[in-house]
Amino acid sequence: MLRRGPFRPGAFRSAVHEPRAAVVLGRWLGAALLVCFATGLVSHLLQDPPGWLTGRQPSRPVAGYRFTQGLHVAAGLAAIPLTGAKLWTVYPRLFEWPPARSVRHLLERLAVALLVAAVLLELFSGLLNTLQWYPWPFPFRQTHYWTAWTAVGALLVHLAVKAPVIAAHWRRAVAVPLAGRRALLTATATAVGAVTLTTAGQSVPWLRALDLFAPRRPGSGSVPGGSGLPVNRTAAQAGTTVVPADWQLAVDGPKGFRIDLAGLRALPQTTADLPIACVEGWSANGRWTGVRLADLLRRAGVPAGSAVRITSLEAAGPYRVTELPARHADDPLTLLALALDGRPLTPDHGFPARLVAPNRPGVLQTKWVARIEVV
Ligand SMILES: Nc1nc2c(c(=O)[nH]1)N[C@H]1C(S)=C(S)[C@@H](COP(=O)(O)O)O[C@H]1N2
Ligand SMILES: [Mo]
Numbered sequence: 001m002l003r004r005g006p007f008r009p010g011a012f013r014s015a016v017h018e019p020r021a022a023v024v025l026g027r028w029l030g031a032a033l034l035v036c037f038a039t040g041l042v043s044h045l046l047q048d049p050p051g052w053l054t055g056r057q058p059s060r061p062v063a064g065y066r067f068t069q070g071l072h073v074a075a076g077l078a079a080i081p082l083t084g085a086k087l088w089t090v091y092p093r094l095f096e097w098p099p100a101r102s103v104r105h106l107l108e109r110l111a112v113a114l115l116v117a118a119v120l121l122e123l124f125s126g127l128l129n130t131l132q133w134y135p136w137p138f139p140f141r142q143t144h145y146w147t148a149w150t151a152v153g154a155l156l157v158h159l160a161v162k163a164p165v166i167a168a169h170w171r172r173a174v175a176v177p178l179a180g181r182r183a184l185l186t187a188t189a190t191a192v193g194a195v196t197l198t199t200a201g202q203s204v205p206w207l208r209a210l211d212l213f214a215p216r217r218p219g220s221g222s223v224p225g226g227s228g229l230p231v232n233r234t235a236a237q238a239g240t241t242v243v244p245a246d247w248q249l250a251v252d253g254p255k256g257f258r259i260d261l262a263g264l265r266a267l268p269q270t271t272a273d274l275p276i277a278c279v280e281g282w283s284a285n286g287r288w289t290g291v292r293l294a295d296l297l298r299r300a301g302v303p304a305g306s307a308v309r310i311t312s313l314e315a316a317g318p319y320r321v322t323e324l325p326a327r328h329a330d331d332p333l334t335l336l337a338l339a340l341d342g343r344p345l346t347p348d349h350g351f352p353a354r355l356v357a358p359n360r361p362g363v364l365q366t367k368w369v370a371r372i373e374v375v
Contacts, residue, residue: 253300
């Protein structure tokens with residue numbers, strides 16, 4: 001007889017396994033996943049703009065991407081304890097007997113298995129990404145993106161299947177015992193709060209003092225004497241430590257020209273506070289000084305409204321070449337920065353010149369710029 005141990009009827013009696021606990025946690029987790037999905041879409045679309053978006057990417061608000069990506073990572077981190085608690089409430093279902101009562105029931109359970117697998121893969125790959133650890137052979141961003149759609153599809157099926165249970169337990173019922181459930185919910189809320197408070201400092205300045213576990217605490221990865229901005233890829237890693245003595249920026253266009261560092265410094269300079277908002281979750285403002293990109297483009301005879309391509313001195317690397325949409329290219333805050341916090345750029349921050357533009361993912365803020373051309 002198989003119905004022993006956890007398979008016994010009534011093997012799990014605690015209120016934490018009652019549908020009410022699953023519904024309450026499901027609401028919190030659903031909200032966190034929804035925030036992750038929406039902000040993740042924003043990030044993906046900005047990095048891989050489809051046709052309909054090309055040329056329409058907004059360059060404001062300045063800290064727009066800083067906000068959405070900070071929220072993305074914070075909601076993802078909060079979803080980890082929520083997922084753990086949610087799985088704890090429902091794991092007795094693994095011992096349900098018979099495992100499938102009908103074809104429909106079997107399909108419902110397979111959808112749940114897919115949902116759990118997709119959410120776990122999503123949270124795990126995202127967490128490792130914030131740690132800058134890519135121990136897998138597949139491309140992170142595409143996998144994270146398509147797994148998100150899988151999770152959302154499976155979640156919709158799950159919500160539809162569970163709609164009657166959700167409706168029945170949406171409000172607190174007086175008759176259902178409270179004790180264990182309240183303890184579980186309190187513990188989960190505490191864990192979520194703790195995770196958030198000890199990591200959100202990587203993007204929220206006033207939480208910085210509590211920032212114990214964020215992998216890239218602003219200030220921590222920076223060069224001694226440099227600004228507080230962490231560095232993801234150093235000049236040594238990019239092979240751009242030694243900039244040729246005859247370095248010149250090439251600006252292509254009808255009146256294309258080349259200009260050296262002294263020449264760039266002699267042009268009108270603009271100073272602006274702009275964030276570097278890394279997709280990996282950290283962000284920080286820097287005070288950048290340099291030449292307006294639009295000034296360089298006008299000088300090269302490039303008309304306003306043109307998207308441009310920025311090429312780095314870096315010999316190889318996924319961010320060697322980036323595209324800058326027209327609105328960003330025209331924005332008066334988009335700079336070819338020569339200095340950070342009042343000092344000339346260090347090699348790690350992109351010496352001799354780097355791009356810094358408002359409302360733009362950090363990966364696209366190209367360092368060690370060599371060439372600017374119209375797309
Ligand atoms: N050429 C080049 N530019 C680059 C990168 C790179 O690998 N190569 N990394 C980008 C990433 S992922 C981020 S978050 C920012 C970080 O800028 P910082 O090192 O000055 O803080 O630079 C971006 N610019
Ligand atoms: Mo980044």
